[in-house]
Amino acid sequence: MYMEQEKIVPVYDERGGEKDSVVLPQIFRFPVRKDLIRRAFLSEFTARLQPKGRDPMAGKRTSAVSLGVGRGVARVPRIKGSLRAALVNMARGGRAAHPPRVEKVLKEYINKKEKRLATISAISATSREDLVRQRGHRFSAETLPIVLDSSVLAKISTAREARSLLESVGVYEDVLRAKEGKRYNAGKGKMRGRRYKVPKSVLFVLEDPRSPLALAVKGMPGVDVVTPTLLSVLHLAPGGHPGRLTIYTTEALKLLSRRFEVTLP
Template sequence: MFFQLVEKKAQVIDLSGNKVKEISLPKFFSFPVRKDLIRRAFHSSFTKGLQPKGRDPAAGKRTTAKSFGINLGLARVPRIRGAGEGALAPNTVGGRLAFPPSTRERIVEEINEKEKRLAILSGLASTTIPRFVISRGHKVKLDLPLIVTDDLGNISKSSDLEDVLTKIGLSEELKRAKNKRVRAGKGKMRGRRYKRTRGPLLVVHDSKLPVVKAASNLPGVDVISAKELSIIHLAPGGHPGRLVIYTESSIKELENRFGGMSPK
């Protein structure tokens, strides 16, 4: 598929929300948004973090239950003598599973390295398109992408970072990111009762900057360096269009990392 790249420009703002200058974005920010690639790359990265799960070979079989045989007017399921309760068989309460999980099951979705890189670039391109960002539920009324001066990386207090994000027009987004809801399913019993909303992502050029620690106390706000940026951060759940705030140096770092990629 042929796609013509166009050069996009974006405004750089300071910590007060004032426009400082205009810069040209790398060409991969105009790549086509491939939802299929993004979803596949997300599942590949997500499944690589899963631990293989199996069952005890004796699970559901620790019983003395035996079938009483035929001609008794009873179903021939294994029963416990004296109690008459069914056990052991898969169709009985407390019986074994017919097809239990196995550690030999292939749970990792494989993906080619080039496809994974194209998915990341497609995820980066989606951060510049308002309809993708709004469709994820983000509350933003600013021009995209959001690029802030490198002073953002030197913020060391959570309160200062919250003030800066409010000044640049993300007060509603921060309020939205504080929402949490009760998880559906058995995860409620396993130490992960609540699910929290994904808020803005800060992309910086270095993972050792003070802002990384400052953002840890803001619910829903994540920080990642341009070198470690992956589809897990850009498209949580496999859905493109996360609200991303770039620093000026992180744009240069991304260009060094992905500058030679082609959309074909």
């Protein structure tokens, strides 16, 4: 069901004080479709996967043959002139039993309208306090989402000022949660540029990704910055779970409203 009334949230200035109020666009009144959000997330996540496969002749470039029966040894193919096994999957340097195939379908496909509806639904979930808390976010703000005046983008240029702003609006404790949750990645990913795993924290939806505010918060643990035109389910619902703690600007709300022009009953 749609929300019966439009939601009004305060607009904060660079000091974290309430400067004004704004009525959230109609997209925030959409129901949260967790099934669509999950599908759209899998579709966008698997689209980045690169197909991989084994060489069809890997482990088979050998003249090894079996010695046959009656010799007191297993009937596996052996290299000529020795008893070392080859070719079979249990031998050193042999073929793989079930190698990855290039033909395997890795990508989840989704219709354009379903993907659009899933993005709108994920945006709507950012205004639901129960869903945001279910994701594990910590905050003391009274209303969600957090909306900043667009003039803040040029007035805050240092991480110290950005921290003071986040403390004033009641979301900095979530950044501390991400910092405390940073841990070593398990497996070989540590050797491939994925040494640490950091929990997702605050998402900033800003119209200018190169603004002083955007550069000031990008280094904070778990914080992401995205423009309204590139906003997707990957940002709004990491892991396919909706309800990410999100901060918008007044101009970003207008751009989102234009991008997703909808009419609700």
